[in-house]
Amino acid sequence: xxxxxxxxxxxxxxxxxxxxxxxxxxxxxxxxxxxxxxxxxxxxxxxxxxxxxxxxxxxxxxxxxxxxxxxxxxxxxxxxxxxxxxxxxxxxxxxxxxxxxxxxxxxxxxxxxxxxxxxxxxxxxxxxxxxxxxxxxxxxxxxxxxxxxxxxxxxxxxxxxxxxxxxxxxxxxxxxxxxxxxxxxxxxxxxxxxxxxxxxxxxxxxxxxxxxxxxxxxxxxxxxxxxxxxxxxxxxxxxxxxxxxxxxxxxxxxxxxxxxxxxxxxxxxxxxxxxxxxxxxxxxxxxxxxxxxxxxxxxxxxxxxxxxxxxxxxxxxxxxxxxxxxxxxxxxxxxxxxxxxxxxxxxxxxxxxxxxxxxxxxxxxxxxxxxxxxxxxxxxxxxxxxxxxxxxxxxxxxxxxxxxxxxxxxxxxx
Numbered sequence: 001x002x003x004x005x006x007x008x009x010x011x012x013x014x015x016x017x018x019x020x021x022x023x024x025x026x027x028x029x030x031x032x033x034x035x036x037x038x039x040x041x042x043x044x045x046x047x048x049x050x051x052x053x054x055x056x057x058x059x060x061x062x063x064x065x066x067x068x069x070x071x072x073x074x075x076x077x078x079x080x081x082x083x084x085x086x087x088x089x090x091x092x093x094x095x096x097x098x099x100x101x102x103x104x105x106x107x108x109x110x111x112x113x114x115x116x117x118x119x120x121x122x123x124x125x126x127x128x129x130x131x132x133x134x135x136x137x138x139x140x141x142x143x144x145x146x147x148x149x150x151x152x153x154x155x156x157x158x159x160x161x162x163x164x165x166x167x168x169x170x171x172x173x174x175x176x177x178x179x180x181x182x183x184x185x186x187x188x189x190x191x192x193x194x195x196x197x198x199x200x201x202x203x204x205x206x207x208x209x210x211x212x213x214x215x216x217x218x219x220x221x222x223x224x225x226x227x228x229x230x231x232x233x234x235x236x237x238x239x240x241x242x243x244x245x246x247x248x249x250x251x252x253x254x255x256x257x258x259x260x261x262x263x264x265x266x267x268x269x270x271x272x273x274x275x276x277x278x279x280x281x282x283x284x285x286x287x288x289x290x291x292x293x294x295x296x297x298x299x300x301x302x303x304x305x306x307x308x309x310x311x312x313x314x315x316x317x318x319x320x321x322x323x324x325x326x327x328x329x330x331x332x333x334x335x336x337x338x339x340x341x342x343x344x345x346x347x348x349x350x351x352x353x354x355x356x357x358x359x360x361x362x363x364x365x366x367x368x369x370x371x372x373x374x375x376x377x378x379x380x381x382x383x384x385x386x387x388x389x390x391x392x393x394x395x396x397x398x399x400x401x402x403x404x405x406x407x408x409x410x411x412x413x414x
Contacts, residue, residue: 014287015383021356022388024363026379027168027196027328030219032280039279040224043272060264062275069278070229073292074215075204079256081231082263083274087195089243090214090230091116091162093263094191095123097240100159102128107153107161107188109134110369113168116193120162132158138332138375139319143175150179151186158188165215166196169368171303171328171377172320173201180210189236196220198229199284200296200326211236218273220299220327220381223280226273232259242266287382295382299327302380306389307331310378313393330377333365337403338372349374351399359395361388 014033017023023031032040047054063083071078084090096119100106106124108117110133124131134153136146150163161183165176180190189211197203199220205213213231217223232240237259241249248262256264281292288294307318307329314331336349349365351374356362367374376396378389 013383014283017383020360022359022361022391024361024378024384024388024392026381026384027171027219027377028364028379029225030216030222031381031383032218032222032224033283036222036276036280036283037224040272040276043275044270047270047272055268059271063264063271066275066277067229069281070217073203073221073281074198074229074231075208076206076213076231077234079260080206080234080237081229082260083271084214084228084230084242084263085226085273086218086228087193087214087216088113088115088119090212090228091191091193092119092243093230094212094214094232094240095119095162096243098123098160100124100127100129103157104129104159105132105155105157106130107132107134107150107158109136109150109163111136111138111167111170111172112162112164113193113195116162129159138170138172138330139317140172140324142321143178143324146174147178147182151182154183154186154188158186160189160191162191162193165192165194166200166326166328168195169330169366169375169377170320171326171330172324173326174324176210177208180208184209184211196326196328199292200299200328202293202296205231209233212240217277217280221277221280222284223277224273226270227277227280230263296327299380299382300325302384302386303327303329303378305386306378306380309386309389309393310376310396313397327380328377329380330366330375333374333376334400334403335372336367336374351376351403354399355392355395358399359391361392361395363392 015031016034017031067081068078071081106120106129108120108131120131132153134150136149163179164174166173176192183190191212192210194213194215196219198215198217211233215229217227218225237257242263244266246266248265251261253261284295285291303325304322310331311318316331319331347367352365363378365374365376
């Protein structure tokens with residue numbers, strides 16, 4: 001039996017989540033455990049107690065130690081890793097640093113996160129480059145289909161590929177090792193959008209060898225909001241600058257790389273989220289006897305169990321192989337009754353609102369690939385348990401039946 005860590009028999013929940021809500025959406029913004037938040041507050045208190053001491057004398061060395069802890073966790077060299085506020089910031093830093101020209105081609109998949117795809121489109125339009133889109137189907141039958149779709153769009157002018165490690169909308173874990181190796185063999189650098197990967201899947205970034213990799217710490221690592229990283233391969237670092245140019249741009253220092261100097265200070269901000277990352281890694285790694293490997297395994301097993309419950313309730317088979325599942329699972333839903341675009345960039349489908357209002361279930365219904373098409377995506381974190389997904393499976397068909405008829409999801413109607 002998969003037991004959740006906020007079981008009443010274990011005492012007070014480590015997470016400050018509303019007990020009246022069945023929270024199945026850890027993937028969107030995560031949830032930071034109480035102990036980790038308390039640790040962040042200690043850093044904030046230290047910052048405000050003597051700001052000059054904190055920012056001018058102490059911060060660089062403190063960030064170095066935090067980077068070292070995170071680099072060890074993700075399998076990277078400390079010198080190659082810098083802190084950013086979120087993965088979208090990391091994608092922007094890379095894409096807006098590189099030079100492209102008319103005739104160059106930038107490769108992306110149809111499942112790339114919208115904010116990062118917007119950045120790619122912006123950079124392409126500014127430089128005159130074009131964007132090639134690899135169409136990855138959902139449902140998909142195998143990793144081979146993904147690899148074939150991506151490599152099939154590589155041409156002689158392809159300069160860079162922007163690829164998800166874990167797809168936000170469909171939850172699929174893409175075969176990034178195979179893709180990075182194959183693309184770099186063809187002379188194509190890869191920027192991996194690993195927003196969901198840290199804490200969900202084991203990472204060995206130095207071994208992966210991607211030119212650029214960015215990931216969030218506020219999701220599956222359960223660090224505070226505003227903690228993320230960018231890892232740039234040593235031979236590509238001189239070209240990459242932060243999105244905010246600050247004092248480091250003309251610093252005469254030679255004791256560390258220009259890459260580290262510029263990203264190390266981009267202006268006054270709250271560094272407490274970054275400094276709390278080591279505590280999040282330690283805290284989460286102590287919640288289960290097997291440490292982080294058991295945390296990842298347990299969450300994956302729960303996500304797979306959730307699929308086995310939701311699929312029959314929706315009359316659907318699993319939309320991707322088990323091997324492509326991490327801590328997220330998604331299913332296509334019947335079309336919404338309107339193709340009206342979302343009113344906020346973070347979307348709120350009426351079905352999502354009904355699930356919360358009528359049943360106290362918070363789960364995202366995502367307009368993808370474009371309205372009225374949509375998917376429902378569940379997350380699995382240590383505070384979740386199988387009965388929560390069983391409850392969703394019980395109420396979801398009834399709510400769908402109350403909606404106007406739309407397309408019945410299937411392989412033919414993704």
